Amino acid sequence: MTAQAAQADQLASSHGHLVIIGGGEDKERDMAILKRFVELCGGPSAKIVVVTAASAVCARMWETYDRAFRDLGVTRHVHLHLMTRHDANDEDLIRDVLDADGIFMTGGDQKRLLAIIGGTALDAEMHAALKLRGACIGGTSAGASAMSGHMLAQGRAELHPEKGSVSLGAGLGFLHKVVIDQHFSERQRLSRLLSVVAQNPYLQGIGIDEDTALVVERGVGIEVVGEGAVTIVDGRAMSTNVAEIADHATPELIDVRLHLLPAGSRYGLPGADDRDARRIPPPLLEFLENITKRNPIS
Amino acid sequence: MTAQAAQADQLASSHGHLVIIGGGEDKERDMAILKRFVELCGGPSAKIVVVTAASAVCARMWETYDRAFRDLGVTRHVHLHLMTRHDANDEDLIRDVLDADGIFMTGGDQKRLLAIIGGTALDAEMHAALKLRGACIGGTSAGASAMSGHMLAQGRAELHPEKGSVSLGAGLGFLHKVVIDQHFSERQRLSRLLSVVAQNPYLQGIGIDEDTALVVERGVGIEVVGEGAVTIVDGRAMSTNVAEIADHATPELIDVRLHLLPAGSRYGLPGADDRDARRIPPPLLEFLENITKRNPIS
Known part of the structure; x- marks a missing residue:
């Protein structure tokens, strides 16, 4: 099998991956996470589009990832430089996304990213790439937070959860029914994630450390890659007085479920074709089913 | 009723209290926690013994608490100055404990405190004071950690739990079946407490913030006093790979139960005579039964 045939084979069998990175991923030494992203795109010959719209310093961002992807042997990576929603709806400008094997969203500010690309043609093409072509969507820091339907837009990291x-x-x-936070252990953001969950028990909190990625293969399973851990905070069985207390007060939280998944953890859906994934611990089953769900294009 | 009769009445009806303080309690302004400690000792006419053995600067510690208790109107507080185990076994020296209404252990180093008083006549007299006479035992920082049977002696606060x-x-x-940590939110010690619980699921972790106290009334209930919160980490239902991983690796932790009890929280045992305590949330019942248990003198 030629390299191109192998790549075509891999893409045809791919269910689509998300590589959700907690920021600060290594871009110079072993680059374990970016290397994994490239693999999941189909290898060095994959076409990768880098979306820098979250950042106010797009050119510098592109330089950084241009060098990193080059160092990983990638030859077909391009910069999608967007300043406005008009750009994100410009079919000429976003043409590279149509046959991209991977799309990577850099850090910056997730509010800026969504203000520019949310609901645009680019947004629709990214969903099509993931869901129809099995492409790989990566995002780091702001690009990670932006991946869920409910996005952590803004919030202080207080000592305690605060209403x-x-x-x-x-x-x-x-992803749905989750909220994603990044730089998680490094910036001590558990309180902030508990603040979200206290008021939004519908959402499970996902906290991703720096140089750490939660890799989601749709319909198959998840994996934690890198140096840190992924923390999951599940408040669905919780009882709380948050509805009764004043703003800025600390809520009582009883029976929040916490899971810590260190790098190296792998979990497969029951029956999924991934023989080396470990069985799923029962308390994680629903979480796993939810985040690997093959949501249709809406 | 005279003030003395009222005090005798209160003491006779007391089941004994523990005032477990996370360090950094206010000693100059409203002193909510120390005021509560004095109340639970029976009021300003109570006899209070201050044990400074945890600290290498005993005289300075005593000065601080001497002033604070004086400012609260206490007149019968004394310094129990111990340098050695011999001191802690000296019946003359520890005579003040025999009729103390309250005993307060200052901060310092809990290993030092235990090395000096653990298993001595003073230790036995403190248990007798609590259990036979319904006295109040207070401790802050190192003095808080020292209260449980298994004591957190030493540990770094890493970004992640570490074997x-x-x-x-x-x-x-x-107290038994628990481990107590202090300066909890301020020094970001959740990872450290999770490290304990991961390897010792028999113990429930109690993290107490600065200027915050967990007040335990034996046989009755608990209350959180002060400015912060008490965090409880319960790993009894957890699954983990901690037995299989190498030292210093981060364990997988699935289904740790976390409770956050902000200041103002009160919980009473079912049927306990404390009408204004709220009912106990079911996930806290076993914890509450355990820490309010009237353990006999051993």
């Missing part, structure tokens, strides 16, 4: 200290916005919706 | 990063020692044993 009203966090605000959500509408994200890209590659 | 082998925390060591336990034998504490005073006023």
Whole structure:
């Protein structure tokens, strides 16, 4: 099998991956996470589009990832430089996305990213790439937060969870019923994630450390790659007085479920074709089913 | 009723209290926690013994608490100045404990405290004071950690839980099946407490913030006083790979139960005579039964 045939074979069998990175991924040494992203795109010959719209310093962002992807042997990576929603709806400008094997969203500000690309032709093409062509969508820091339908838009990291200290916005919706936070252990954001879950028990919180990625293969399973851990905070069985207390007060939270998945963890859906994934611990089953769900294009 | 009769009445009806303080309690302004400690000792006419043995700067510690208790109107507080185990076994020296209404252990180093008083006549008299006379035992910082049977002796606060990063020692044993950490939110010690629980699922972790106290009334209930919160980490239903991983690796932790009890929280045992305590949320019942248990003198 030629390299191109192998790549075509891999893509045809791919269910689509999300590589959700907690920021600060290594871009110079072993680059374990970016290397994994490239693999999941189909290898060095894959076409990768880098979306820098989250950042106010797009050119510098592109330079960084241009060098990193080159160092990983990638030859067909391109910069999608968008300044406005008009750009994100410009079919000429976004043409590279139509046959991209991977799309990578850099850090910056997730509110800026969504303001520019949310609901545009680019947004629709990214969903089509993932869901119809099995492409790989990567995002780091702001690009990670932006992936869920409910997006952590803004919030202070207080010592304690606080009512009203966090605000959500509408994200890209590659995942649902979750909210994603990044730089998680490094910036001590558990309180902030608990603040979200206290007021939004419908959402499970996902906290991703720096240089760490949650890799989701739709319909198959998940994996944690890199140096840190992924923390999951599940408040669905919780009881709380958050509805009764004043703004900025600390809520009582009883029976929040917490899971810590260190790098190296792999979990497969029951019956999924991934023989080396471990069986799924029962408390994670529903979480796994949810985030690997093959949501249709809406 | 005279003030003395009222005090005798209160003491006779007291089941004994523990005031477990996360360090950094206010000693100059409203002193909510120390005021509560004095109340639970029976009021300003109570006899209070201050044990400074945890600290290498005993005289300075005593000055601080001497002033604070004086400012609260206390007149019968005394310094129990101990440098050695010999001191802690000296019946003359510890005579003040025999009729103390309250005993307060300052901060410092809990290993030092236990090395000096663990298993001595003073230790036995403190248990007798609590259990036979319904006295109040207070402790802050190191004095808080020292209260449980398994004591968090030493451990780094890492970004993530780490196998082998925390060591336990034998504490005073006023509480069992728990481990107590202090300066909890301020020093970001959740990972450290999770490290303990991961390797010792028999113990429930109690993290107490600065200027915050967990007040335990034996046989009755608990209350959180002060400015912060008490975090409880329960790993009894958890699954983990901690037995299989190498030292210093981060364990997988699935289904740790987390409870956050902000200041103002009160919980009473079912049927306990404390009408204004709220009912106990079911996930806290076993915890509450355990820490309010009237353990006999051993």
